[in-house]
Amino acid sequence: MPAADQTLRILSHLATRPAPVAASAIARELGLPRSTVYHLLNTLAARGFVIHLRDDQRWALGTAAFELAGGYARQQPLARLGRPIVAALSDRLGASAHLAVMSGSDVLYIVEERAARRPALVTDVGVRLPAHLTATGRAMLAALPREQIRALYPGPSAFPDRTGRGPRRPSELRELLRQVRERGYATEDGEVADGLRSVGAVVADRTGWPVAAVAVTWAGDSRDAPQDGRDAALATEVREAAALLEARTTR
Structure with missing residues (x-):
């Protein structure tokens, strides 16, 4: 049985218990070897997903597990409220549109609307990208x-790339983000997939913290023709969609 499956079974088991559980009880109730259960529990504890109550010799869910649940709780309202806004944006512009949240140094896509007769993108729901x-x-x-x-x-090691484009070091990223703040929207040109271009706008909470972003993607490459005019026109629509979602999530 794969270790990942065993790990998830242990976490699910702890989540259903009304009180902390002894490792021997976990092994018995799940039908797993004790040595395997102890090894997996110690690994989970090192990552904060479980805690060991030494005095009681029992185990319980840790803060990292609750953070996962909190992330899900935050994403679900955003996806529910954002889906009709993103769908309307896609229909209006005839371009694929999506909604994403931050997950560490990645973005996680939680809503994806593909425009009619447009190719599928890598930005599908559940996909993570740098x-x-x-x-x-x-x-x-x-x-x-x-x-x-x-x-x-x-x-520099924190900057993976997909197509050979994009910032490679902190100073390049700082300059890129300065331009985003100055314009009020972000752009991407072939850094995720060759021949595709995107504009995006942030969705913030009441404190100004970024909780999500809306973007549209279309076929275009600034190496072939200037795109600044289309960027600005689409950015206006994207910013309006982001502002509408922001209003709905903060009221």
Whole structure:
């Protein structure tokens, strides 16, 4: 039985218990070897997903598990409220539109609307992509404090790439985000997939913290023809959609 399956079974079991549980009881009730249960529990504890109550010799869910649940609780209202807004944006512009949230230094797509007769994108629901390469990610990163950016991108090794384009070091990212703040929207040109271009706008909570971003993607490459005019026109629509979602989530 794969270790991932065993790990998830242990977490699910702890989540259903009204009180902390002994490792021996977990092994017995799940039909797993004790040595396996102890090994997996210690690994989970090191990551904060469970805690060991030494005095009672029992185990319980840790803070990291609750953070996962909190992330789900935050994403669901955003997806529910954002879906009709993103769908309307896609219909209006004839371009694919999506809604994403931050997950570490990645973006996680929670709503995807593909325009009619347009190719499928990599930005499907549940997909993660490096935030510094995407329009949604750049829109949210630009709204984060500089200290948070430094923590997420401490050096060149924190900058994976997909097509050979995009920032490669912290100084390049800082300049890119400065431009995003100056324009009021983010762009991406072939950094996620060749021949595709996106614009995105941030959705903030009442404190100004970025909770999501809306973007549209279309076929276009600035190496072939200037795109600034279309960027600005689409950005107006995207910003309006982001502002509408922001109003609905903060009222």
